[in-house]
Amino acid sequence: MNEELVAKISDLQEEDALRLAGNIIKQGGDPNDVLAAARKAMEEVGQRFAVGDYFIPDLIYSGTILKGIVSIIKPHLKQEEAPKKKGAVIIGTVAGDVHDIGKDIVVFMLDCNGFEVFDLGIDVPKQVFIDKIIETNAKVVGLSGFLTLAFEAMKETVDAIKEAGLRDEIKIMIGGGQIDEKIMNYTGADAYGNDALDAVNLARDWLMQ
Amino acid sequence: MIIACQVITEELLPLLQPGVTCQTLDFGLHTNPAALRKALQEAIDSAASEIDTIILGYGLCSRAVEGLSSPSCTLVIPKMDDCIGIFLGSHAAYRQQVYGEPGTYYLTKGWIEAAGNEFCEYDTLVKRYGQARAERVLGLMLKHYTRLCYINTGQYNVDEYLNYSREAANRFGLRFEEIKGDNTILKKAVSGLWDDDFVLISPGETVGYNDFLRAE
Numbered sequence: 001m002n003e004e005l006v007a008k009i010s011d012l013q014e015e016d017a018l019r020l021a022g023n024i025i026k027q028g029g030d031p032n033d034v035l036a037a038a039r040k041a042m043e044e045v046g047q048r049f050a051v052g053d054y055f056i057p058d059l060i061y062s063g064t065i066l067k068g069i070v071s072i073i074k075p076h077l078k079q080e081e082a083p084k085k086k087g088a089v090i091i092g093t094v095a096g097d098v099h100d101i102g103k104d105i106v107v108f109m110l111d112c113n114g115f116e117v118f119d120l121g122i123d124v125p126k127q128v129f130i131d132k133i134i135e136t137n138a139k140v141v142g143l144s145g146f147l148t149l150a151f152e153a154m155k156e157t158v159d160a161i162k163e164a165g166l167r168d169e170i171k172i173m174i175g176g177g178q179i180d181e182k183i184m185n186y187t188g189a190d191a192y193g194n195d196a197l198d199a200v201n202l203a204r205d206w207l208m209q
Numbered sequence: 210m211i212i213a214c215q216v217i218t219e220e221l222l223p224l225l226q227p228g229v230t231c232q233t234l235d236f237g238l239h240t241n242p243a244a245l246r247k248a249l250q251e252a253i254d255s256a257a258s259e260i261d262t263i264i265l266g267y268g269l270c271s272r273a274v275e276g277l278s279s280p281s282c283t284l285v286i287p288k289m290d291d292c293i294g295i296f297l298g299s300h301a302a303y304r305q306q307v308y309g310e311p312g313t314y315y316l317t318k319g320w321i322e323a324a325g326n327e328f329c330e331y332d333t334l335v336k337r338y339g340q341a342r343a344e345r346v347l348g349l350m351l352k353h354y355t356r357l358c359y360i361n362t363g364q365y366n367v368d369e370y371l372n373y374s375r376e377a378a379n380r381f382g383l384r385f386e387e388i389k390g391d392n393t394i395l396k397k398a399v400s401g402l403w404d405d406d407f408v409l410i411s412p413g414e415t416v417g418y419n420d421f422l423r424a425e
Contacts, residue, residue: 014342052241057334057346064349096307098353122353123311148269148290149307178242178272182418 002037009041009069010048012061018068031073035112038069042105046195059101066108085116087207088138092120092129093176094153099146102176102196106142109196115203126153126160133161139170140203143189146177151187158188171206175199211399212252213266214239216319217292221266223364224392224399231266236323238273245273253279264398268292269421277416284410285403287394288421296360298391299406300423306388312354314383317362317390318370347381357383362390 002024008017021034045062048054054062089110093100100122110117118132129141141161143154154174161167174184175193184192193199211231213221218233225231232252238245249265256263256279263282267274268289277284289295293315294303306313334343357378361367371387378385394406403409408420 055240057337057350060349061338061342061346064345096304096311098312100353147307148272149303186418186422 001040002033005034005037006041006044009038009062009065010044012058012065014061014065014068017065018072021069021072025072025076031076034069034073035077038066039109039112042066042109043197046105056101059105063101063104066105070108086114087140087203088116088118088136089140089142089203089207090118090120090129090132090136090138091142091144092124093122093144093146094150094157095123095125096153097145097147097150098122099176100144102146103142103144106144106175106193106196106199109200110203113200113204115200115207126157129157130161130164130166133164133166133170140206141170141172142199143172143174143187144176145174148178150177151179151183154183154187154189162188171202173199173202210256210260210262211264211266212249213264214270214292215323216317217266217295217395219317219319219322220296220362220364220392220395221399224395226399229399236320239270242271242273245270246276249274249277253277253282253284256282266398268295269418272418274416275418278410278414279412281412283412284408284416285398286408286410286416287398288406288408288423289394290421293360295394296362296390297388298393302391306358310356313356313358314351314354315358315360316370316374316377317360318365318367321370321373351381351383354381354383357381357385359385359387360390361387362392364392 005017005020008020024034025031042062045054045059049059091103091107093103107117107119118136118138120128120132133141143157145154158172172189173191173193174187174189179192191202193202211221211229213231213233215233215236218231221231234248234252238248253263261282262285263279264285265274268287268291270291274286287295289300294300296317297303297306331347334346338346357374359371359374375385397406410416
């Protein structure tokens with residue numbers, strides 16, 4: 001693990017972090033090691049946010065740095081043999097909500113943990129989730145939402161999936177904002193996650209049994 | 210007695226009957242629901258003993274009001290997700306706005322005065338990141354926003370606030386729109402017409418998430 005890179009990313013030193021990642025790749029370093037450092041740094045950023053050292057703009061900024069790192073290493077990852085995907089996850093921010101900082105981090109974490117991720121973006125109508133489930137045959141759906149108003153849209157999406165006759169085939173996880181067991185029960189989801197690692201663990205439990 | 214967020218107080222003051230006490234809490238508490246809950250509970254607990262009803266000038270507010278209770282007072286809370294719904298006058302009106310154009314940033318006089326919005330946080334961000342980076346972060350924070358709405362509740366002269374909002378919209382490439390607010394909820398709150406738009410919690414009971422659910 002390149003601890004210097006972990007520190008540069010988690011300290012939000014964008015230029016230093018990107019330069020360092022670029023140098024590692026130029027010198028023939030393993031892109032997967034860079035990815036691992038980025039993953040560890042994002043955990044650190046999440047931790048600092050949880051204890052109040054970082055604020056929302058810091059989370060957004062860390063996401064930008066992460067995107068920069070991914071764009072540096074992606075061409076080099078493609079040259080290697082793509083590892084066998086562990087299964088497919090559909091994810092999106094529900095209708096009426098445009099918040100995606102948390103969702104994007106979940107997408108990144110699922111992707112770099114070997115899942116095939118179909119990211120539907122923001123303000124996703126329930127029918128779009130249903131169409132994607134049918135199209136991809138994915139067995140896990142992640143619904144994201146930050147507003148408490150989004151809990152209604154999550155429930156409506158779960159109900160629509162049920163009405164489409166697909167509910168028994170898939171597992172649904174929810175996350176974002178003030179979500180707990182009460183909201184999980186209200187929406188009819190199977191599980192909820194507090195952070196991106198929870199999402200990875202849930203997907204792993206469901207898809208790798 | 211009323212305990213209200215400073216953003217709500219701005220709209221409540223013109224409606225208040227003489228003699229009603231209104232305690233105002235800082236808008237900044239919203240960034241931490243647990244801290245807001247604690248401040249609200251302390252305010253409830255310190256209400257004078259002759260008070261039998263406390264109206265909270267809050268909505269569900271990131272679930273900060275869950276868990277609140279009073280041993281001796283009835284708590285009355287607008288059954289709204291947050292103050293946008295309160296200023297628009299109904300849950301239905303809020304839903305209509307949210308589903309019509311979700312990427313909307315809302316402002317009122319209270320939000321502008323309380324400096325509780327991204328546009329006012331510009332200086333703090335510049336201090337933290339430097340100007341170029343601050344503008345980039347702010348741009349990222351607003352990347353999915355297309356519209357800035359000033360909710361005109363018709364209770365005071367809004368020229369200054371409309372100008373502020375219009376300038377903020379221009380600066381960050383958002384479409385500016387002035388929409389009409391509706392004081393129905395606040396009027397009902399202060400006049401004791403606590404119908405289905407309100408959560409009523411009896412003394413000794415606790416506010417729960419389910420209290421905010423609406424009949425389908």
